Amino acid sequence: MTAAEGSLPTPPMIRMAGVDKYFGQLHVLRDINIEVPSGQVVVVLGPSGSGKSTLCRAINRLEPINSGTIEVDGKPLPAEGKALAGLRADVGMVFQQFNLFSHKTIVDNVTLAPVKVRKQSAAEAKKAAMALLDRVGIANQAEKYPAQLSGGQQQRAAIARALAMQPKVMLFDEPTSALDPEMVQEVLDTMAGLAKDGMTMLVVTHEMGFARRAAHRVVFMADGEIVEDSTPNEFFTAPKSDRAKDFLGKILTH
Amino acid sequence: MDVLFDNLDVFANGFYTTIQLFVVSGIGSLILGTALAMLRVSPVPVFRSAGTLYVTIVRNTPLTLVFLFFAFAYPRLDMVDLSFFMTACVALTVYTSAFICEVVRSGINTVPVGQAEAARALGLGFGQVLGTIVLPQAFRSVLPPMMSMLIALLKNTTIAAGFSVAEAGQIRSILSERGENQLLTLIFVAVGFILLVMILTSVQRTLEKRWSVAR
Numbered sequence: 001m002t003a004a005e006g007s008l009p010t011p012p013m014i015r016m017a018g019v020d021k022y023f024g025q026l027h028v029l030r031d032i033n034i035e036v037p038s039g040q041v042v043v044v045l046g047p048s049g050s051g052k053s054t055l056c057r058a059i060n061r062l063e064p065i066n067s068g069t070i071e072v073d074g075k076p077l078p079a080e081g082k083a084l085a086g087l088r089a090d091v092g093m094v095f096q097q098f099n100l101f102s103h104k105t106i107v108d109n110v111t112l113a114p115v116k117v118r119k120q121s122a123a124e125a126k127k128a129a130m131a132l133l134d135r136v137g138i139a140n141q142a143e144k145y146p147a148q149l150s151g152g153q154q155q156r157a158a159i160a161r162a163l164a165m166q167p168k169v170m171l172f173d174e175p176t177s178a179l180d181p182e183m184v185q186e187v188l189d190t191m192a193g194l195a196k197d198g199m200t201m202l203v204v205t206h207e208m209g210f211a212r213r214a215a216h217r218v219v220f221m222a223d224g225e226i227v228e229d230s231t232p233n234e235f236f237t238a239p240k241s242d243r244a245k246d247f248l249g250k251i252l253t254h
Numbered sequence: 255m256d257v258l259f260d261n262l263d264v265f266a267n268g269f270y271t272t273i274q275l276f277v278v279s280g281i282g283s284l285i286l287g288t289a290l291a292m293l294r295v296s297p298v299p300v301f302r303s304a305g306t307l308y309v310t311i312v313r314n315t316p317l318t319l320v321f322l323f324f325a326f327a328y329p330r331l332d333m334v335d336l337s338f339f340m341t342a343c344v345a346l347t348v349y350t351s352a353f354i355c356e357v358v359r360s361g362i363n364t365v366p367v368g369q370a371e372a373a374r375a376l377g378l379g380f381g382q383v384l385g386t387i388v389l390p391q392a393f394r395s396v397l398p399p400m401m402s403m404l405i406a407l408l409k410n411t412t413i414a415a416g417f418s419v420a421e422a423g424q425i426r427s428i429l430s431e432r433g434e435n436q437l438l439t440l441i442f443v444a445v446g447f448i449l450l451v452m453i454l455t456s457v458q459r460t461l462e463k464r465w466s467v468a469r
């Protein structure tokens with residue numbers, strides 16, 4: 001589609017092949033096959049419990065899988081230890097609950113990993129952090145603690161924290177679901193800006209507007225399976241499966 | 255007052271030793287207790303069992319027995335020779351760390367797992383996640399019970415008097431040989447401990463004030 005059209009045979013940024021995952025008896029990911037080329041924005045939709053979060057968390061191995069392969073930028077996921085930490089450093093993740101470090105100021109949240117993991121100097125990391133906070137529009141909140149910020153500001157800080165590692169790809173797991181309605185837009189705008197700058201993104205969300213506006217591709221999941229994989233236009237105007245039609249019917253009538 | 259001023263050297267030496275015992279075994283207990291708590295939350299089952307075993311045994315043993323072990327049984331093992339002072343420090347540390355471990359562990363449980371997950375997702379290793387995200391917040395949330403443990407440790411140092419360490423608990427017996435009034439002596443010793451505890455509680459208040467901003 002977009003960046004994959006280049007002449008170099010670059011590997012996809014994310015590749016999942018034959019991935020299965022169980023929680024005890026519960027089969028939560030069923031034979032997942034998906035490739036996300038560099039620069040593409042993929043929105044993952046699906047009803048609650050369909051395995052969207054698990055898919056997202058499997059990519060940086062916050063959830064280990066039972067079988068199949070996952071590759072990031074052409075390299076298979078390491079099992080544990082330093083190599084896994086190294087891979088995670090290249091994969092940014094944004095959570096529904098923000099998960100900012102509550103005992104550290106916003107700027108310290110952003111500089112922590114660049115200093116501890118990338119071994120940047122404090123001054124260098126701080127300079128980059130301030131630029132990122134400025135980019136997400138909260139530079140004036142840098143010295144505050146997370147609890148002193150609104151939800152929307154906290155989530156933008158969390159995005160800046162992930163970007164500070166200069167990740168190759170960003171994963172978002174329902175980044176706006178815990179926000180008051182009036183703060184949803186500021187976070188979506190930040191994400192749309194990232195998408196426009198060419199970041200590879202996998203976004204689990206219920207925000208159909210964002211899917212239409214920023215996504216190159218929509219993946220629809222149900223019961224642990226990928227049921228549809230198409231362009232936003234195709235998906236919203238002519239969904240193929242009954243489960244997708246049913247899902248869209250429920251979402252769009254709200 | 256004469257009891258105090260005539261024997262100032264005895265009081266000063268006694269409390270100086272008490273403070274030394276407290277500082278050495280306090281630092282030792284915080285380090286060992288935290289290490290034990292890390293064992294008890296580790297993903298490795300053997301480590302968890304080892305931590306649990308230690309806490310179960312030591313926490314259920316009277317402190318005097320721990321002292322007796324290190325004073326009389328330990329030397330028979332022919333390991334490193336310990337002075338009376340170091341023997342007391344080891345006994346106090348071994349005992350107190352079991353309690354500190356449980357306090358730290360309850361603090362670890364108050365830190366939202368999402369924060370540890372976010373730290374792992376950024377590429378921090380297990381030790382970095384514990385050291386920079388989990389433990390600092392765990393300590394903040396258990397400051398009051400932690401201080402209670404340290405105050406108990408301060409008072410427990412008086413058991414060392416029974417094991418040839420001339421700390422504040424021994425002041426009474428020294429002064430009774432000099433024929434001083436025992437009641438007055440004990441009152442002055444008690445006042446000394448109250449002053450030391452007040453220092454600890456003011457440290458607690460200062461830390462509480464500083465850390466409350468971050469919430």
Ligand SMILES: Nc1ncnc2c1ncn2[C@@H]1O[C@H](COP(=O)(O)OP(=O)(O)OP(=O)(O)O)[C@@H](O)[C@H]1O
Pocket residue numbers: 023026028046047048049050051052053054055
């Ligand atoms: N740690 C866990 N242990 C056991 N079962 C789990 C665990 N996490 C998720 N599940 C189950 O796995 C299934 C998929 O969960 P997942 O969180 O991936 O769904 P989701 O699509 O993200 O749902 P939602 O839209 O509600 O966030 C659900 O049935 C859920 O109950």
Ligand SMILES: [Mg+2]
Pocket residue numbers: 052053054173174
């Ligand atoms: Mg979810």
